[in-house]
Amino acid sequence: MSFSDIFNQLKELEKRFNEIRYPPEATFQPSFSFKVRKAEQDSLQNHLPDFDIDEFFNRVEQ
Secondary structure: HHHHHHHHHHHHHHHHHHHHOOHHHOOOHHHHHHHHHHHHHHHOOOOOOEEEHHHHHHHOOO
């Protein structure tokens, strides 16, 4: 799974949560949505390589 896959899944999850009526404390907070979008924009703007998550964690461990 790549970061772009994760961003897409998070966006889809956010849409589904927002379609369902929950108490305000159970909904996606705007700050979380902003952070997801910002991370995606940063990765696109800086042309970061599309790492596989396992590969990314292996690099972090090194």
